[in-house]
Amino acid sequence: MAKTKVKVTIAIDEEVLKKSEKNLSEKNIPRSRIIESFLSYVSDPHLYCFSCGEKFLVSKADVCSKCSFVKCVKCKNCSCKLTEQTSNAVFQMRKVYEDLIGGRVK
Ligand SMILES: [Zn+2]
Ligand SMILES: [Zn+2]
Incomplete structure (x- = not known):
């Protein structure tokens, strides 16, 4: 329909x-x-996990209390397991995303 x-x-x-x-x-x-x-x-924004590639809804994901990144719903990875350089790259990419949606991811 x-x-x-x-x-x-x-x-x-x-x-x-x-x-x-x-x-x-x-x-x-x-x-x-x-x-x-x-x-x-x-x-209903979604992200792709930078570790396993899973596409998941931000609304269904938890935020890591240590690094404040959204945790993948499949592999549960957040920024904690990344090197400082990779974590910074993800952080900078997230800023573009947050500029587009007008605020924090979650
Ligand atoms: Zn994942
Ligand atoms: Zn974390």
Whole structure:
């Protein structure tokens, strides 16, 4: 069964809109699809485990009290088992993710 689509009106910075339109048209991605995809992600975000590769929902995962990273639901790994350099790399990547979703992972 097809899902119901609704029309929404949003206000976006003109510059941001123009820049994104260029990229979206080059990649042939409809604006509605990218917004829907993003909102779907924000409503129930998922991560991929940096250790075993498992895809899991953040809402189903625990946070390690020692390192404050989300623990993989499958292998239970967090940042504690990583070297300082790798842990820092994951931390910096997580910052991009948190910029996109507008706040902390969990
Ligand atoms: Zn894992
Ligand atoms: Zn930890």
